[in-house]
Amino acid sequence: MAEDRILIIDDDPSFLEITGAILRRFGYDVLTADNTVEGLRCIETEQPDLLILDIMMATMDEGLRFAVKLRQNEKLRRLPIIIISAQPDTEKGYSRDLDEDMDWIAADIFMEKPVDPQALKENIQLLLSREQSPR
Amino acid sequence: MQFISRLSFQNKIMLVTLAMLLFVVVTGAVAIERLILPAMEKDLEFEAGRVNRTVLSQVVELPREDFESEAKRRLFTLFQVRPKLLFVELTDADNRVIFQMEKEALGEGIDRWISEGVQPGSLYSREKTPHGPIYEMVTQTRGSHVSNAPLTVRVGFSTKSLDDLGRQLFQVLITTALVLLVVSFFVTRWFTRMIVLPVNRLLGMAHCLATGRLEDVVKEVKAKFPCANSDFGGEGVLDKGPGEFTPYCSRCPLARNGEVMEAPLPPRDSADPCSQCAVYARSGKDELSRLFLAFQCMAAGIRSYQERLRLRYEFEQRLLDACPDGIMANDREGRIILFNKGAERLLGYESKEVLETRFSVEQIYPPREAHAVKKALLSEEYGGPGILVDYSTEVIRKDGRSIPIRLSAAILYKGSQEIAVVGFFHDLSELREYMDAIIQANNSLDAANKRLSRLNRHYMEMLSFVTHELKSPVSNAFMSANALKQGIFGSLSRDQDFMVDAVCRNLTQSMEMIRHYLDLARIERDEFPVQKRWTPILAEIVEPVLKGMGNAIRERGVKVEVNIPDDFCWNLDPELFRGVFTNLVGNALKYGEESGRIRITVQREDGGVRMEVWNSGAGVREGDRHRLFQRFQRLQGPRGGAVRGTGLGLFITRTIVERHGGTIHSEGEEGSWISFVIRLPSTSESQGEEECQMNQ
Structure with missing residues (x-):
């Protein structure tokens, strides 16, 4: 079986490196992008099986808006997305309006930094297995 | 004549x-x-x-x-x-x-x-x-x-x-004539004196009485007072000092409490106690003597009345002078007719120069202010018409200085005729100075407060920025250390595992501190919105928290007991309350007994909800409990030492609970247990409750 390809978009290179290393140890093919433009290009060209997306990058809600855009794209809307936020739950007030607009579940799974590697692995496996199962 | x-x-x-x-x-x-x-x-x-x-x-x-x-x-x-x-x-x-x-x-x-x-x-x-x-x-x-x-x-x-x-x-004829002349002179003189002098004295006394010269009447009378029953032994009391001036004996029915009631009248019958009085015995039927008596009594009565009037006047004068406020009265023409010591102090004029000249009340006010005062006095706005209560205005001192005052005044009437206006002037200059000082101090405090607020905001913004910026590297470090600990990059030796474990614990604490500081910054900036919705307490709040703290629970060997019905829902902000339970359970783990127990209970109570996080352990002294919810207050660790932390967890918890309209307090027994009890009030919002319960 070919390695599942996971794209990580985050403007924090350290996070990209660490998460990439961990996921590679889990046996995934990891692509990284430090902005959403490059990430979109990578999605279009490399067609990852799963996307790990940071919320706050150049702008406050860049990650969320990018996720919404993907969901609105007919070709890409099935791409599983794990959103990782550096903000604690209690600090998400800034995106409440956005939450309501997007029903917040523009992503499949939400995780908060620091991410537990095992939990991340479980969530990835969950989404990939769901994706591969007949719908 | x-x-x-x-x-x-x-x-x-x-x-x-x-x-x-x-x-x-x-x-x-x-x-x-x-x-x-x-x-x-x-x-x-x-x-x-x-x-x-x-x-x-x-x-x-x-x-x-x-x-x-x-x-x-x-x-x-x-x-x-x-x-x-x-x-x-x-x-x-x-x-x-x-x-x-x-x-x-x-x-x-x-x-x-x-x-x-x-x-x-x-x-x-x-x-x-x-x-x-x-x-x-x-x-x-x-x-x-x-x-x-x-x-x-x-x-x-x-x-x-x-x-x-x-x-x-x-010679005999002339001598006899001369002798007769001399004798007749003296006889005539004696005879006329017998008649004329008493009448002249009476007339003089009447004149003195008429002109109010009672002292002269008293001096003129100078006779021992005829009342034999007098407490003064029948001696005249006209020479007595003020207050003792009574011509009557203590048994005299005409006197009450030593005060003259009326002039004595001839006794009507022998039962009258005054029938024994020498006043009447001495006067007899002699009209002149009785007339003298009448004058004496009249003088005594008037003198007594005058004395009382004088005492009353002196009392009122002392009362006026003792009043710290200025009291002035003016007649219908506006001429000042009353000017007490307080008014002298307030305006700098002497009463003599005000009362002895045609000093108008308009002279003490700024131009047109007297008219405004009169208008206010006649209006209903200040308690009137005819009464003025607490009217703020200004008066002009003799030296030209303007003094702020609070004026109360009233129109005095005689029948329906206005006769005078009396005013009470309270000096507000000292109060105004105090107020100015207070305003100045307040402005200074306000400016300082704004500076402090700005500094605090800058500090909080910096704190928020720093902690926020710290969070990413710390999170990355925590993630890396966790990966190592979980053996993702290969098995660790025992020492390596110990060290990585230590790194994880420290990074966990660091993450908690960052979270607290970020919360504090948002509280200080009042950026702490509460978004309530009907939330299943167990599924969305307690279980995620316990799951997130699973490692710590396991490490501490603590048994967690949860008493929450599965379908128990409440209208609250789930994200904020996850923070509340994270803090409370985290405290229970940190400060509670190792291998001890934690019990989380949520139940209805009096229409509201009661949430309790209980743990066994050392607890907190009763005297220290009130400090727990203050910011930067740290509890002692289970072994008496300080536990690293921000001292902000319970402050943030209390803030979240209070933003929900609830209260939080702690109960416990030192050395045995402690619990934190949250009470949220009943909610009128029922939309979503049933759906929440159905989904569980």
Whole structure:
């Protein structure tokens, strides 16, 4: 079986490196992008099986808006997305309006930094297995 | 004056007396001159005739031969002692002197004039001699048995005794008149004084009373007061000092508590206690005495009343002067008629210069302000009309300074007639100074507060920025360490595992601190919105929290007991309450007993909800519990040492609970257990509750 390809978009290179290393140890093919433009290009060209997306990058809600855009794209809307936020739950007030607009579940799974590697692995496996199962 | 003139008839009496005396004197003089002295002259004339007849009777029968000698002898014997008889001369027809006695003494230069009333046979004449007038009787007799030659007898009587008698009579008359004059003067004077002086005194007293000079009345009376029953032993009390001034005895029914009620009246019957009073006994029926009594009582009564008025006036004056506020009154023309010490202090004028000049009330106000005050006084806006309460305005001092005041005033009426306006002026300058100082201090505090707030905001922004920026590297480090610990990059030796575990614990604490500081920054910036929704407490709050803290729970060997119905929902912000339970359970793990117990209970209570996180362990002293919810307060660790932390967890927890309208407190027993109890009030929002419960 070919390695599942996971794209990580985050403007924090350290996070990209660490998460990439961990996921590679889990046996995934990891692509990284430090902005959403490059990430979109990578999605279009490399067609990852799963996307790990940071919320706050150049702008406050860049990650969320990018996720919404993907969901609105007919070709890409099935791409599983794990959103990782550096903000604690209690600090998400800034995106409440956005939450309501997007029903917040523009992503499949939400995780908060620091991410537990095992939990991340479980969530990835969950989404990939769901994706591969007949719908 | 007319009455006085009428009363002063002393002089008239004197004049009448003098006239009567003069009349008596004149009458006496006339009587002496016309009656007494002529009668005495008649008497002399009669005596002269009798002497003549005696002479003739003695000589007429004498014989011729012894006629002369015998005549001399008889006549000498006869006239040896005969008072008043000046001379006796007997001559014969030849004018030869037969007998003569004392003729030489008459001397020459006799003026003789014949008197009327010459008796037959005799000639009565009166002569004026150098020795005074004499009365001379010449008697001629014709024929005798001795000799028919006529004999002439001349008898002279001195009128000196007559003159002396007349003089003496006049002297007696004058002396008597003078004595009578003197006596009548004193008698008249005494008599008139008896009548006039008391009346004059009464008039003087009445005048003094009428002109209000009671002191003079009292001095004028000066009499011992007639009340025998007086507590002062019947002595007059008019000389007593103020307050003791009462003319009545203590038993006198006319006096009450030592105060004069009315002037005494004559007793009506013997049962009246005043019937024993010497006031009436002494006055008797003497109208003047009773009038004096009436005056005394009137003076005493008025004096007593005046004294009370004076005391009252002095009391009111002291009251006015003691008042720290200025009190002024003005009449209808605006002239100030009352000006107390407080007003002197407030305005800088002396009361004398205000009251003794036509000082207008408008002069103490700024231009047109007096009109505004009058308008406010007549309006209903300040408690009126006619009353002004707490009206703020300004007055102008004598030195020109403007003083802020609070004015209360009222119009005084007599009947329906406005007679004066009285005002009470409270100086607000000191208060204004205080207020200015307070405002200045407040401005300074406000500025300082703004600076502090700005600094705090900057500090919080910096704190937020720093912690936020820290969070990513710390999270990355935690993730890396966790990956190592989980053996993702290969198995670790025991030492490596210990060290990585230590790194994880420290990074966990660091993450918690970052979370707290971020929460604190948002609380300080008031960026802590509460988004409530009906939330399953167990599924969305407690279980995620416990799951996230699973490693720590396992490491501490703590048994967690959860008593929450699966379908228990409440209207709250689930994200904020996950933070609440994260803090409370985290505290229970950190400070609670190792291998101890944690019990989480959520249940309904009194329409609201009660949430409790209980753990066994050392707990907290009761005296320290109130400090738990203050910021930067740290609990002691289970072994008495400090546990690393921000000291913000319970402060943030309390803030979240209070933003939900609830309360939080702690209970416990030191050394045994502690629990944190949250109570949220009942909610009126029911939309979503049923759906929430159905989904569980």
